[in-house]
Amino acid sequence: MTDPLEGVLDALVESYASDTPLNSLETYALPNRRDVVQAFNHIFHVLYMGYFSTRRLSPQTLRMSLTEHLLPASEILCTQISLATAWEDRAQEANERRCDLWSKNHVNQILAQLPALREQLRGDVEAAFANDPSAESIEDVVFSYPVVFALTAYRLAHILYKANIPMLPRILTEHAHAKTGIDIHPGARIGKRFFIDHGTGVVIGATSVIGNNVKLYQGVTLGAHSVHGDVERRRGLVVKRHPTLEDGVTIYAGSTILGGDTVIGANSVIGGNVWLTESVPPRSRIFFHPSGHPTHPSTPQEPETV
Numbered sequence: 001m002t003d004p005l006e007g008v009l010d011a012l013v014e015s016y017a018s019d020t021p022l023n024s025l026e027t028y029a030l031p032n033r034r035d036v037v038q039a040f041n042h043i044f045h046v047l048y049m050g051y052f053s054t055r056r057l058s059p060q061t062l063r064m065s066l067t068e069h070l071l072p073a074s075e076i077l078c079t080q081i082s083l084a085t086a087w088e089d090r091a092q093e094a095n096e097r098r099c100d101l102w103s104k105n106h107v108n109q110i111l112a113q114l115p116a117l118r119e120q121l122r123g124d125v126e127a128a129f130a131n132d133p134s135a136e137s138i139e140d141v142v143f144s145y146p147v148v149f150a151l152t153a154y155r156l157a158h159i160l161y162k163a164n165i166p167m168l169p170r171i172l173t174e175h176a177h178a179k180t181g182i183d184i185h186p187g188a189r190i191g192k193r194f195f196i197d198h199g200t201g202v203v204i205g206a207t208s209v210i211g212n213n214v215k216l217y218q219g220v221t222l223g224a225h226s227v228h229g230d231v232e233r234r235r236g237l238v239v240k241r242h243p244t245l246e247d248g249v250t251i252y253a254g255s256t257i258l259g260g261d262t263v264i265g266a267n268s269v270i271g272g273n274v275w276l277t278e279s280v281p282p283r284s285r286i287f288f289h290p291s292g293h294p295t296h297p298s299t300p301q302e303p304e305t306v
Contacts, residue, residue, distance in 0.1 A: 030087055031080045036171045039080065042073035044152060047118050051142050070111065077107045077168075084167040106163050113159055120192065124151050127193035131215055146180035147196040157186035188222075190214075191247070198253075205242035207260060214245050217253040217272070225259050225277070246282065 016023045045052050046069045053065055081103040089097040125148060128141045135141050142148055153176035157169035169186035177183045181200035184190075188204050191212040196202050198218040204210070208222045224241035240260030248267040251257070255274040257264065264270065265282030273288045280286055 029083060031083045031167050031171065033171055033175075035076050036080050036168055037175050039073045039076040040153065040156065040172055040175065042069040042076070043114070043156060044149075045069045046073070046114060047121060047152060048142055051139065074107055074111060077110070078104050080168060081107060081165055084165065088166040106165065110159055110163060117155055117159070120155060121148075121152060123193040124148070124195065127195040127213070127215075131195045132197060146182060146199045150176045150180045150182035150184060150196070150199065151190075151194065152176075154184040154186065154188070154190070158188070158190075161186040188242070207238070207240045208242040209244040211245060211247035211249070211266070213248050215250045217251065219254040220251050221256040221258075223256065223258050 016025065046066055049062070049065060049069075050057060055061070055065075057065060078100070082100050085098040085103060125138060125141050128145055128147060129135045129138055132141075135145075153172045157172040160172070161169040173184055173186050182196060182202045184202075184204045185206035185208070187206040188208040188210065190204075190208075190210045191214065193213050194210060195215045196217075197215065201219040202216055203221045203223060205223050210222075222243050222245070243257045243259060243262040243264065245251070245257075245264045246266040246268075249264050249270070250268075251264075251270040252272040252274075254272050255270050255276070257270070257274075257276045259277050261279070262277060263279040264276075265280055265284060267282055268280055268284040268286070270276065270280075271285075271287035274286055276286065
């Protein structure tokens with residue numbers, strides 16, 4: 001009798017005969033998601049070493065412990081960035097392609113930013129502790145809050161994104177998205193002391209701009225009016241499609257804010273379940289109305305507790 005799997009295998013092999021992107025047989029040359037995540041895990045330990053070390057640390061042992069994670073992170077990133085750039089440059093002339101030395105130099109530049117990244121993440125962690133009365137300690141925040149994991153992945157991915165590293169930034173943020181439910185595009189620009197409470201269902205688009213001391217609740221979307229991805233990619237355009245949140249903005253659960261020209265003024269509060277496609281001035285209070293529309297932007301008020 002013929003093994004039933006033989007027929008399945010024949011059909012599968014035949015399905016790869018057509019020339020479509022899904023049928024690529026060259027994926028061995030692409031970056032390896034597992035290795036990229038492994039590099040991130042090493043860097044995560046470097047950034048929060050005191051929280052995840054398996055032994056007591058001291059000034060004498062700290063350098064060795066950091067080295068145990070920094071060296072493999074560097075080696076993995078060099079390999080994976082070389083694979084990503086080789087794939088992206090495959091249509092270029094040989095003398096125009098980025099080489100392994102380019103990847104190594106960029107990895108060194110990226111890792112050199114880790115001390116500044118630690119300082120930035122310190123502000124995010126402190127914002128989470130300050131804004132959530134249920135947080136019992138900084139340790140509680142670092143160990144347990146999904147926003148810490150998501151922001152760490154995003155802020156590292158944003159560094160890679162600005163360095164024009166292909167593929168890896170999105171791999172990192174989608175890894176965090178899968179684990180936390182928080183979807184932040186690596187191209188978004190996010191200021192200091194950013195906090196997402198609870199987090200599940202938050203979406204922050206690629207051209208979003210977020211100021212300092214901004215707080216979002218679960219289910220908030222910073223999105224675009226419509227999608228013209230193919231046109232923009234073909235023309236090499238960078239179109240501002242997603243909103244801007246100025247300093248001190250708070251957006252409550254389930255609200256959707258759309259459009260590249262939409263600016264939420266500083267210290268404004270957007271209530272839950274609001275659908276907003278127009279700008280509001282600083283210190284506005286916008287709340288959901290039973291008619292299904294947000295209340296008209298009010299005259300700016302003094303800041304109030306909501």
